[in-house]
Every structure is written in C-alpha cells, then in structure tokens.
Amino acid sequence: MNNTGLLNKIDVTTWKRREHFEHFSALDDPSWGLVIDVNCTVAAHAARSRKSSFFLLCLHAALKATNATPELGYRLVDDEVCCYGPLHASATIMRADETFGCCFIEYIADFKEFAANAREQIELVKARSGMCLENDLRHDQVFFSSLPWLKFSALTFARNLKDGGIPKFIFGKASEQGNEKLMPVALQVHHGLADGLHVARFFERFQTALDNC
Structure with missing residues (x-):
C-alpha cells in the first residue's frame, strides 16, 4: 500500500454510503462515466493573452476542482476506503516519435509555479522512452489524457479494476460554437466511491475554475 498523501480511512461499518459501496463494489465492473462539454472560452483567451499552455490551464483548473471534491480522493486499498490528498496529476505526454509517456505533475495552487514545474516534468518525459510508469501505484493522483484531434460525445476507458478507483479524465478537441469555445x-469513477451528485459538484467547480483562469 502506497501511503503517500493518505489523510484518513473511512469506517465503512458506520459510513452512510455503506450499502451503496458494498453493492457497487460487488459488481464485475463498478465504474461509471460520462462526457460533459465544458466552456473553455476564458481559458482559451487566457492562454493566448499570456502565451501560456491551454492544456496546462485546463489541467490546473481540473486539479483545483478535484481537490475541492473529497469523493474523488477516495480509494479502495486492501479492502479499506482510504482518503487521499492533495491530489496530483498523471498525464499522458506525446513525444515527437508519436509514443507517449506518463508524467507525474504535482498540484500547486499558484498557476505560475504549477506551470513551471509541469513544463520541467514534461520535458523529462519527452526526453525518455517507454511509458514512465514509476508513479503508477500512487493513490494520491488522478489520471489525465487528451485527444485534441477529436470531438467526442461518448468514450470508454481502458480499466484496471485493481487501481483502487482512481478517477480518469480525457480532454477532447475544443471547438467554436457561436462565440464560445467548448x-x-x-470522466470515469468508481461508483462505490462517487455518485452522480459528487461528479456534478466536480464539474460545477471545474467550470468555475475555468471561468476564473
């Protein structure tokens, strides 16, 4: 068990979601997910005006919202529900040879510090080969990937049922709709750990963060 970022453990016997947790955890695949269009108009403008990375602006906003949503830090570890935080990113990074590596990016509240560290870590991954999975077992992370070539309305994830229920995100292609960019x-989560209400709260917080880049 990787205890990095472990805050506490939930006593499932007295947990108000005990029955929900036990029900969904007994399923062959307890995960569920959805696709939501977020308004990234402000983030796109901020990226242009600051000459910053649109991806990093969106990633930082998503991490801010993730860290404000406790349920996205719940993990199932050795049959215990553990709470982790702060939560960081494991993001797929494309290389010039069209392979990708996984880049661990620490969440830092200040965007300039976050972006500077992220750029450094990204360059390290680009300079290597292989998938860079040395941080794959950390529970204090959330998985991110991006498909900037495709606009999608549904998506399925490759799923490791032994990952403890780490949330998985994929950003798609941002496109113009009227005067807005969507x-x-x-997002995929473990249903025993997070319900629709929790996911809805995340997206509300994510949109607020995007609107205040």
Whole structure:
C-alpha cells in the first residue's frame, strides 16, 4: 500500500454510503462515466493573452476542482476506503516519435509555479522512452489524457479494476460554437466511491475554475 498523501480511512461499518459501496463494489465492473462539454472560452483567451499552455490551464483548473471534491480522493486499498490528498496529476505526454509517456505533475495552487514545474516534468518525459510508469501505484493522483484531434460525445476507458478507483479524465478537441469555445471532458469513477451528485459538484467547480483562469 502506497501511503503517500493518505489523510484518513473511512469506517465503512458506520459510513452512510455503506450499502451503496458494498453493492457497487460487488459488481464485475463498478465504474461509471460520462462526457460533459465544458466552456473553455476564458481559458482559451487566457492562454493566448499570456502565451501560456491551454492544456496546462485546463489541467490546473481540473486539479483545483478535484481537490475541492473529497469523493474523488477516495480509494479502495486492501479492502479499506482510504482518503487521499492533495491530489496530483498523471498525464499522458506525446513525444515527437508519436509514443507517449506518463508524467507525474504535482498540484500547486499558484498557476505560475504549477506551470513551471509541469513544463520541467514534461520535458523529462519527452526526453525518455517507454511509458514512465514509476508513479503508477500512487493513490494520491488522478489520471489525465487528451485527444485534441477529436470531438467526442461518448468514450470508454481502458480499466484496471485493481487501481483502487482512481478517477480518469480525457480532454477532447475544443471547438467554436457561436462565440464560445467548448471542450468535451470524459470522466470515469468508481461508483462505490462517487455518485452522480459528487461528479456534478466536480464539474460545477471545474467550470468555475475555468471561468476564473
């Protein structure tokens, strides 16, 4: 068990979601997900005006919202529900040879510090080969990937049922709709750990963060 970022453990015997947790955890695949279009107009403008990375602006906003949503930090570890935080990103990074590696990016509240560290870590991954999975077992992370070539309305994830229920995000292609720029975002969670209400709260917080880049 990787205890990095472990905050506490939930006593499932007295947990108000005990029955829900036990029901969904007994399923062959307890995960569920959805795709939501987020309004990234402000983030796109901020990226242009600051000459910053649109991806990093969106990633930072998503991490801010993730860290404000406790249920996205719940993990099933050795049959215990553990709460982790702060939560960081494991993001797929494309290389010039069209392979990708997984880049661990620490969440830092200040965007300039976050972006500077992220750029450094991204360059390290680009300079390597292989998938860079040395941080794959950390529970204090959330998985991110991006498909900037495709606008999608549904998506399925490759799923490791032994990952403890780590949430998975995919950012799609941002496209113009009228005077706005919208981007599809897919999210998959473990239903024993997070319900629709919790996911809805995340997306509300994500949109607020995007609107205040």
